Amino acid sequence: MRILHYWRATVGIVGRELLRFLHQRERFVSALVRPLVWLFVFAAGFRAALGIAIAPPYETYILYEVYITPGLLGMILLFNGMQSSLSMVYDREMGSMRMLMVCPLPRWFLLCSKLIAGTAVGVLQSYAFLGIAWLYDIQAPLMGYVWILPALVLAGMMLGALGLLLSSFIKQLENFAGVMNFVIFPLFFMSTALYPLWKIKESSEVLHTLAQYNPFSQAVELIRFALYEQFNQQALLFTAAAFLLFMGAAIMGYNPSKGMMVKKGGGGD
Amino acid sequence: MTEIALAVENLSFAYGAKKALDGVSFKVQPGECTILLGPNGAGKSTLFSLITRLYDAREGRIELCGFDLKKQSLRALARLGVVFQQTTLDPDLSVTQNLRYHAALHGIGRKAADKRIQEELERLAMFERRGEKVRQLNGGHKRRVEIARALLHKPSLLLLDEPTVGLDMPSRQAIVSHVHDLVTQQNLAVLWATHLIDEIAADDSLIVLHKGQVKASGKLSEILQTTGWADPGQVFQKLTQGPQA
Incomplete structure (x- = not known):
């Protein structure tokens, strides 16, 4: 009976997130506009300046647009993870998060379900982006679109877990802008999303080290290799380890005895 | 013997150095509507946060239908229905x-x-x-x-955190009447936080909370009889604004 309860709750939480997503069409469009602008404008503009040499998983010279496509998929998942955490802060401020916390299920399970729900939305957005990229002539091998699914799921879970962790620290919605500047931009720009590691090394050794150990870089590489039907073990292990670390810390953050919620208080009187 | 729906024993809670609840104890029985009355800052929302296990109290104990909220939280929460102040x-x-x-x-x-x-x-x-x-x-x-x-x-226990705030009089009356019907018809236990005196019915129980402490608790009729005060408005005023506050 307990398993049935857990199953129904997961279906309920994921279903609610998908329903909200369907009802908020502007959210879907805006989630796609950002990476598409990067693809159509930024990548086209920098095509000549940023030539990419042959490096795995690519077997030939590629256009810059082709190179940054996995990075832009990572961008979708990163922003989606952060948006989920934004909605957690909003939900907590507005009280609906409290409704979730009062139901008779363990906190870790509720957080995992929220994470699965957010990731499902991110994966849908990623496939929509891949569809548009296909029409723009950025085409990977057909099986790559199947291989990429587990990579997108793991990357989405890792970035969503980071969002959950951040949401446990943020007391009010206004503080979220700072997190965007201090988390999203450094994660994205100090990664292999826009330029390969060897290119970063040419300009700065420190930046190269930071980019190499940036979990977002590893997630992007996992996606990049999967899209070309290849397996990157290091990226998989690194992304999985980062997911476990962020998720464990997020669960601690929401723990009713020890977490950040206790320190921050519930407000009101 | 009827099982107690909610038992709060010696509950204390502080936000840093600021004490929000100080040794709060009370019980809510099935088939009873208990009004938690207190001015802003009395500790009502903190108490509700602890009963709904948004976070745990370091001192004191909460039992819901015989289940310890900290040790058997899932069983306890399964018996709880909540209406929060905000939608x-x-x-x-x-x-x-x-x-x-x-x-x-x-x-x-x-x-x-x-x-x-x-x-x-x-x-x-x-x-x-x-x-x-x-x-x-x-x-x-x-x-x-x-x-x-x-x-x-x-649920066996319904928590209502100022559910009528911002509503017009007919809506307020409809909710007050519906909840009292639930208490009598379904033997539901209700803990209703409010600062609106006119929501209290003659046969309700009352807990007056002020500055994190219980100033009075029991059947409204008994409190009025013991103190000699005329109505719940006077009880509230004397206990939260008078020299005894």
Whole structure:
């Protein structure tokens, strides 16, 4: 009976997130506009300046647009993870998060379900982006679109877990802008999303080290290799380890005895 | 012997150095509507946060229907229905979608959930509006939906945190009357936080909370008899504003 309860709750939480997503069409469009602008404008503009040499998983010279496509998929998942955490802060401020916390299920399970729900939305957005990229002539091998699914799921879970962790620290919605500047931009720009590691090394050794150990870089590489039907073990292990670390810390953050919620208080009187 | 719905024993809580609750103890029985009366800053919301286990108290104990909230939290929370001060419905979803979501969180299957949704909404005269988005409902109707949601999993204890704030008089009266009907007809235990004196009925129990401490508790009639004060308004005034406060 307990398993049935857990199953129904997961279906309920994921279903609610998908329903909200369907009802908020502007959210879907805006989630796609950002990476598409990067693809159509930024990548086209920098095509000549940023030539990419042959490096795995690519077997030939590629256009810059082709190179940054996995990075832009990572961008979708990163922003989606952060948006989920934004909605957690909003939900907590507005009280609906409290409704979730009062139901008779363990906190870790509720957080995992929220994470699965957010990731499902991110994966849908990623496939929509891949569809548009296909029409723009950025085409990977057909099986790559199947291989990429587990990579997108793991990357989405890792970035969503980071969002959950951040949401446990943020007391009010206004503080979220700072997190965007201090988390999203450094994660994205100090990664292999826009330029390969060897290119970063040419300009700065420190930046190269930071980019190499940036979990977002590893997630992007996992996606990049999967899209070309290849397996990157290091990226998989690194992304999985980062997911476990962020998720464990997020669960601690929401723990009713020890977490950040206790320190921050519930407000009101 | 009837099982106590809620037992709070010697509960204390502080935000850093600021003490929000100080040795609070009281009980709520089934078939009893207990009004938690206190001015702003009395500690009502902190008490509700602890009873709903948003966080744990370091001192004291809370038992829900015989289950320790800290040690047997899932069993305890399964017996609890809550209406928070702020609306917690999803405005972009319909009334039914909101209620189905809550039913899923409590492990209720779709068929059983739909049956209960119909029962609760009909009781609150909201069944005709089940397909409407919550955003389209007025404040009073949203509150009715929240009460229906809180009762969907058939709890033994209903917590209401100032549910009538911001509502017009007819909506307030409808909610007060509906909750009192639930107490008498379904033997439900209710803990109702408010600062509105006119929501207290003659046979209600009363807990007066001020500066994190219980200043008085018991049946309203007994408190009035013991103190000699005329009405709950005077009880509230004397205990929270007078020299005894």
